[in-house]
Structure formats: C-alpha cells, structure tokens
Amino acid sequence: MIYGKVSSKPLKVFFNFLVQMTLIMLLVIPAAALDGNEILLQVDRNLQPESYEMYRKLINIEPDGSKKEYVLYTVKKGQDKMVALFLSPASEKGRATLRLGDNMWLYIPSVGKPLRITSLQSVVGGVFNNSDILRIDYSAEYNAAMIEETADKFILDCKAKTATVAYDRLTMVVDKESVVPLTIECYAASGMLIKTLYYKELKGFGDGLRRPSVMETDSPLYKGYKSVMLYAKINKKDLADEVFTLNYLPRVDELR
Amino acid sequence: MRINGGRIVCGALFFYASLILFFLPFNTMAAGEYSFDVEEFESKSFEWGGYAEIKFEHIDLNTDSAFYRLNFHQDPRSTIDRYTGALQLEYSYKKGIGAFNGVLRAEAGQDDIGWSDSADVYEANLSLKPTPFVTADIGKKVFKWGKGYAWNPVGFIDRPKDPNDPEEALEGYFGAGVDLIKSLDGSLRTVALTTVALPVWKDVNEDFGELNHVNFAAKLYMLYRDTDIDFVIFSGGSRSTRYGVDFSRNLATNFEIHGEFAYLTDLKQNYLSETGTLTKRERSAKIYLLGLRYLTESDITTIIEYYHNGAGFSESELKRFYQLVADADTQLLNTGIDILFQAAKNISNMGYVSPQAGRNYLYFKINQKDSFDILYFTPGLIAILNLDDQSYSVSPEMLYTGFTNWELRLRFTFLKGDNFTEFEEKQNENKLEFRVRYYF
Numbered sequence: 104m105i106y107g108k109v110s111s112k113p114l115k116v117f118f119n120f121l122v123q124m125t126l127i128m129l130l131v132i133p134a135a136a137l138d139g140n141e142i143l144l145q146v147d148r149n150l151q152p153e154s155y156e157m158y159r160k161l162i163n164i165e166p167d168g169s170k171k172e173y174v175l176y177t178v179k180k181g182q183d184k185m186v187a188l189f190l191s192p193a194s195e196k197g198r199a200t201l202r203l204g205d206n207m208w209l210y211i212p213s214v215g216k217p218l219r220i221t222s223l224q225s226v227v228g229g230v231f232n233n234s235d236i237l238r239i240d241y242s243a244e245y246n247a248a249m250i251e252e253t254a255d256k257f258i259l260d261c262k263a264k265t266a267t268v269a270y271d272r273l274t275m276v277v278d279k280e281s282v283v284p285l286t287i288e289c290y291a292a293s294g295m296l297i298k299t300l301y302y303k304e305l306k307g308f309g310d311g312l313r314r315p316s317v318m319e320t321d322s323p324l325y326k327g328y329k330s331v332m333l334y335a336k337i338n339k340k341d342l343a344d345e346v347f348t349l350n351y352l353p354r355v356d357e358l359r
Numbered sequence: 360m361r362i363n364g365g366r367i368v369c370g371a372l373f374f375y376a377s378l379i380l381f382f383l384p385f386n387t388m389a390a391g392e393y394s395f396d397v398e399e400f401e402s403k404s405f406e407w408g409g410y411a412e413i414k415f416e417h418i419d420l421n422t423d424s425a426f427y428r429l430n431f432h433q434d435p436r437s438t439i440d441r442y443t444g445a446l447q448l449e450y451s452y453k454k455g456i457g458a459f460n461g462v463l464r465a466e467a468g469q470d471d472i473g474w475s476d477s478a479d480v481y482e483a484n485l486s487l488k489p490t491p492f493v494t495a496d497i498g499k500k501v502f503k504w505g506k507g508y509a510w511n512p513v514g515f516i517d518r519p520k521d522p523n524d525p526e527e528a529l530e531g532y533f534g535a536g537v538d539l540i541k542s543l544d545g546s547l548r549t550v551a552l553t554t555v556a557l558p559v560w561k562d563v564n565e566d567f568g569e570l571n572h573v574n575f576a577a578k579l580y581m582l583y584r585d586t587d588i589d590f591v592i593f594s595g596g597s598r599s600t601r602y603g604v605d606f607s608r609n610l611a612t613n614f615e616i617h618g619e620f621a622y623l624t625d626l627k628q629n630y631l632s633e634t635g636t637l638t639k640r641e642r643s644a645k646i647y648l649l650g651l652r653y654l655t656e657s658d659i660t661t662i663i664e665y666y667h668n669g670a671g672f673s674e675s676e677l678k679r680f681y682q683l684v685a686d687a688d689t690q691l692l693n694t695g696i697d698i699l700f701q702a703a704k705n706i707s708n709m710g711y712v713s714p715q716a717g718r719n720y721l722y723f724k725i726n727q728k729d730s731f732d733i734l735y736f737t738p739g740l741i742a743i744l745n746l747d748d749q750s751y752s753v754s755p756e757m758l759y760t761g762f763t764n765w766e767l768r769l770r771f772t773f774l775k776g777d778n779f780t781e782f783e784e785k786q787n788e789n790k791l792e793f794r795v796r797y798y799f
C-alpha cells in the first residue's frame with residue numbers, strides 16, 4: 104500500500120500534506136538538515152569561490168586610535184593553496200607570503216629567498232597572524248559539529264584536524280539566511296581564547312557572491328588593539344598550480 | 360659596477376636623502392571610518408620605489424687588537440664618528456611576457472678619517488616568462504640559495520651576507536639562467552630546477568674568482584612531505600667544484616628547523632703553519648649548518664644556528680696570525696722596520712680578515728614583537744659566539760616601525776674575548792649605531 108497507488112481520499116490528503124510540508128521544510132530551512140561539516144563547506148563556498156583573486160586592506164588600530172594600513176593582492180586555488188602579495192605601504196611592497204596546506208613561506212625582496220614562517224607568527228604585527236592573512240578553507244582545517252541551532256543562527260564547534268592548525272578549536276556562529284559567519288572565537292589547545300573574529304557588512308561582489316566585506320578582530324592578548332580586514336574585487340580566476348610555488352613568489356605581481 | 364669618484368652625484372644623493380628624511384612628515388593616520396579605494400592599487404607597467412636612510416655610528420676602537428694595529432698604525436685614534444646617507448632605488452618595467460628589473464644604490468659617508476662615496480648597480484636584469492612553468496633571466500641578479508638565516512654554506516653563487524644584518528640587499532652577479540617549475544599531486548608537491556651560467560671575465564664578475572671561465576650552478580628544489588629540500592651543484596674554473604643539500608621544515612605552528620650541508624672540493628688556501636711560515640694547502644672541506652626558529656605565545660622569536668666552517672682556520676692557526684701581528688707591531692715600534700708588518704698585512708687578506716674566519720660558531724637571535732604592549736616596537740639581541748676560542752659579539756637593538764614607511768633602529772654592539780681570540784682581535788671594541796630609514 105505504501106509503495107502502490109494511494110486510493111483512499113483521507114490518506115491522499117494526508118500524503119499530499121506530508122509532501123508539501125517536506126518541501127516547505129526543505130525550502131525554508133535548507134541547512135537545517137545539514138550537519139556541521141556540510142554547513143562549514145557551505146560557509147567556505149559563500150565566503151569565496153574555490154579559485155579566485157581579491158584585494159584586501161588590513162588596518163591595525165591602536166588604543167589611541169592611530170592606524171597602520173596594509174594592502175594585499177591575494178590569489179587562491181583549491182582548498183589549501185594561497186598567495187598574498189603586499190602592495191602597500193612602501194616598506195612592505197613586494198613581500199609575498201605563500202601557503203600550501205600547513206606550509207607557509209615569506210618572500211622579502213631584499214632577502215631574495217623565501218623563508219619558512221609559522222602560522223602563529225605575524226608578518227604585519229597587530230592582532231592578525233599569518234594564518235588569518237593566509238586563511239584557507241575552514242573545511243580544509245576543521246571538523247565541525249553543530250552544538251546549537253536557533254531561529255536565525257547555527258553555532259558550530261570546529262575542531263582542528265591536525266596539531267599544525269593555528270587554532271585548536273573554533274566556535275563559529277553562522278547566519279542561517281546567508282550561511283556566512285557572524286563571529287568566530289578562536290581557542291588554543293589549552294582552552295585559552297586567542298581572538299574573536301567579527302564578520303560584518305554583507306555586500307555583493309558580483310557573479311552571485313554575497314558575503315561580509317569587513318572582518319574585525321580583537322584579542323584578550325592585545326587589550327585595546329583592533330585589526331580590521333576590508334575585502335574588494337573578489338573575482339573567480341583560473342590559476343596554474345605552479346603559481347603556488349616558491350620559485351613563483353618573486354613574480355606574483357604579474358598575475359594582476 | 361662601482362663608480363668611483365662620483366662625489367658630486369653621491370653628495371647630491373646624500374643631500375636628497377636627507378631632504379626626504381627630514382621634510383616628509385611622519386604619517387600617522389587619525390582614527391575614522393574604514394575606506395578602501397582599490398583602484399589606487401591597479402597594476403602599472405612601470406613601478407619604482409626604494410628607501411633613503413641616514414645612519415650615525417660611534418665606534419670605540421680596540422687599540423690593542425690585531426686589526427686595529429694593521430689598519431691604524433699610521434693614524435692612531437681611539438674613536439670614530441661616522442655619518443652615512445644612502446639611497447636605494449628599485450624599479451621594474453613590465454610588458455607582455457617580459458620584465459626589466461633593477462636595483463641601484465648610492466652611499467656617501469663622512470667620518471673622522473675622511474669622505475667616502477659609492478654608486479652601485481645591484482641588479483639590472485631582463486626576465487622572460489612565457490608560461491607559469493618557465494622563466495628565463497639575463498643580466499645582473501642576486502642569488503641567495505640555502506635555508507640558513509645567518510650563513511648559507513650552499514650559497515655557492517651568493518655574496519656572503521652579514522650575520523648581523525642578513526636581510527640587507529646585496530649586489531648581484533651578471534649571469535643567465537632558466538627556471539622550470541612543476542606542481543604535482545601527492546607527497547611530492549613541487550619540483551623546480553634553477554640553472555645559472557655565470558661568466559667571470561675582466562670587468563664582469565671579476566671579484567667572483569679566477570678570470571676567463573664560464574661557471575655553471577644548478578639547484579633542484581622539492582617540496583616533499585611538507586619539507587623543503589634543495590640539491591645544489593657548482594662547477595667551473597673560477598672556484599672549485601662543490602655540492603650541497605639543504606632542508607627546512609615546520610615541526611609545529613611555532614617551530615621551524617633547517618639545515619645545510621656543503622662539500623667543497625680542491626680548496627686552495629694559504630695559512631700560517633706551526634713553524635710560523637706561510638704554507639699552501641689544497642683540501643676538501645665540509646661546511647654545514649643546523650638551525651631552528653621558535654616562537655613563543657608571547658611573540659618572542661628565537662633563531663639559533665650552529666655553523667661549522669670546515670674551510671675556516673683552526674683556533675691555533677688564527678692564534679698564530681694574531682701573534683704574528685703582535686710581533687710585527689713590536690718590531691715596527693722598536694726598530695722602525697716594517698717588513699714583518701707588511702707581510703702580516705698581506706697575510707690578513709688571505710682569509711684572516713673575513714668576518715667569520717674560524718671553524719665553529721653559534722648564532723643566537725631573539726626579539727619580541729610589540730614588546731611592552733607597544734605596537735611595532737621590537738627589542739632584540741643578536742649574539743655570535745666563536746665556539747673554539749669562546750670570543751663573541753653581542754648586539755642588543757631596538758626597532759620601531761610604528762610610523763608608516765619609517766623604520767628607526769638603535770643598536771649597540773660589543774665584542775669580547777681573551778687575547779688572541781677572534782672577536783677580541785677585531786678592530787672595534789664596540790659600536791653604537793642609530794639608523795633612520797624612509798621607504799617610498
């Protein structure tokens with residue numbers, strides 16, 4: 104009877120109701136049926152295409168309000184390949200950082216060769232460290248579990264897949280409607296809160312990409328200091344794998 | 360390509376460097392709304408930049424040291440004050456698959472001894488990049504091979520860097536090279552081959568080695584299981600054949616290790632034998648380095664490197680040289696005869712004068728970013744220890760980069776050791792240095 108033709112009218116009405124409700128549920132809260140990892144994947148895709156170029160401005164703000172700004176040109180391919188080139192200020196121009204999975208390097212033109220750096224170092228000072236500047240997909244580094252769901256938010260507990268990830272654990276609050284992060288608390292393995300990231304100002308970047316255009320961060324380790332990242336010109340871009348190699352670092356600017 | 364006697368040019372550069380430094384305001388921005396005009400950063404075919412710097416140095420000379428005696432016997436003094444201005448220009452012109460890159464540097468200084476100036480072309484090369492996999496270069500270019508921070512045993516075609524300032528730009532060599540890159544999936548993620556032909560002729564790379572040879576160097580790079588590995592080879596008549604390997608790897612998010620090993624064949628060297636006579640020897644030498652970089656939660660970075668220079672002089676060989684200088688100085692003072700003194704001067708240029716002429720060294724650098732809760736303030740300390748004779752140099756320093764495009768550095772260096780040890784026999788007893796640099 105279940106798999107055959109539904110002949111009874113009350114049963115048919117009930118069946119139709121069930122189908123419609125299921126469809127409504129799927130349309131209204133599509134992510135509700137997703138698990139933490141699926142939401143994290145969706146967050147990644149909503150934040151940026153898999154292969155793209157973009158421009159960012161980093162602003163370090165001191166307690167007295169004075170600022171220091173950096174502008175970076177960034178390209179990314181796949182889940183874990185990324186290069187960021189400093190365009191400004193003049194003192195940093197030409198510096199380039201490369202990330203390949205857990206590996207990170209810094210190229211300084213005057214030094215003339217890439218030096219290995221670690222994710223917890225910071226090439227810009229302030230609250231952002233290298234892993235924030237060269238952030239690859241969250242789903243590449245973390246396993247996520249949903250710990251709470253409210254009417255408009257998912258709260259994910261993300262655990263680092265390996266010990267080489269900069270933050271051992273993230274608590275990510277995701278906006279249900281746009282499926283992008285609102286806040287991310289970053290914790291060390293000891294349980295200490297290292298910093299909190301705040302994603303703000305949802306904006307369309309073209310090609311269907313709508314994501315926060317500002318990310319702020321503060322840290323109990325840097326009381327009174329704040330760092331901000333502004334995003335612009337996020338465009339899909341086809342890139343050769345060889346762009347993400349040490350030998351290519353001196354000529355990243357030619358991709359622009 | 361040094362232009363000697365360009366005093367007018369250098370004087371003008373010094374003048375303009377000073378103007379740039381003193382008449383440009385420190386650029387601190389007031390707090391306000393965020394703004395980002397991305398069009399301002401569009402790529403241009405011609406770009407240039409660089410820095411201007413002024414430096415003041417006060418040096419207390421070690422009047423009992425061997426190198427003081429050699430350099431100041433005709434002009435004795437106990438201190439030197441020096442003012443230096445420098446201008447470094449970097450430029451690039453890109454068109455299609457080609458790019459022309461250059462670095463120019465001019466420096467002028469005045470100290471108690473006199474005026475000095477220089478203007479150098481550090482780099483000037485044409486680079487062709489038909490695909491992301493291939494690059495061909497020709498011209499003057501800097502090569503910096505190896506993973507070490509203070510020293511690079513496998514830097515076979517590099518100019519030696521100053522361990523106290525390893526990140527400073529150096530002058531390149533004329534050459535032609537091809538760079539091939541291939542990315543792969545799996546444990547071996549990247550393979551890259553760099554080949555360089557480096558001629559040594561009259562007026563072309565003359566200071567590299569023996570004239571009238573074309574030398575070849577190659578580096579095979581691999582990123583294998585998250586470890587950088589390079590195999591390096593040099594062959595040519597200007598220097599002896601040499602082979603090398605290096606590696607670098609992150610062990611944790613805050614811990615990196617690296618190492619280099621080089622095998623140099625048929626090294627020809629003059630040294631003072633046990634009988635005190637200048638003797639020639641030819642031998643192979645192993646030079647290696649092992650280092651680490653560690654970052655604490657409080658942003659303290661420590662770099663430690665052990666360096667073994669198998670081509671260097673042993674402790675007793677260095678002692679014999681310092682004894683020779685002392686004897687020559689005594690003879691000159693007592694008799695006025697400078698034969699031994701001139702001999703010591705000549706011998707000093709046979710390797711004894713090089714910055715680290717000994718065999719075993721330890722390099723130690725520690726600094727803390729944003730120290731004492733002051734953003735962009737980095738106090739630090741650099742120490743170089745000769746492990747054989749226990750002499751050392753120590754350089755505490757303070758760096759401030761809080762004003763956009765400005766860098767202020769105050770450094771004090773002192774050298775210590777027993778008599779007839781390497782750092783005790785150097786010319787300086789200590790040096791105070793204040794440097795202001797403006798990037799544009």
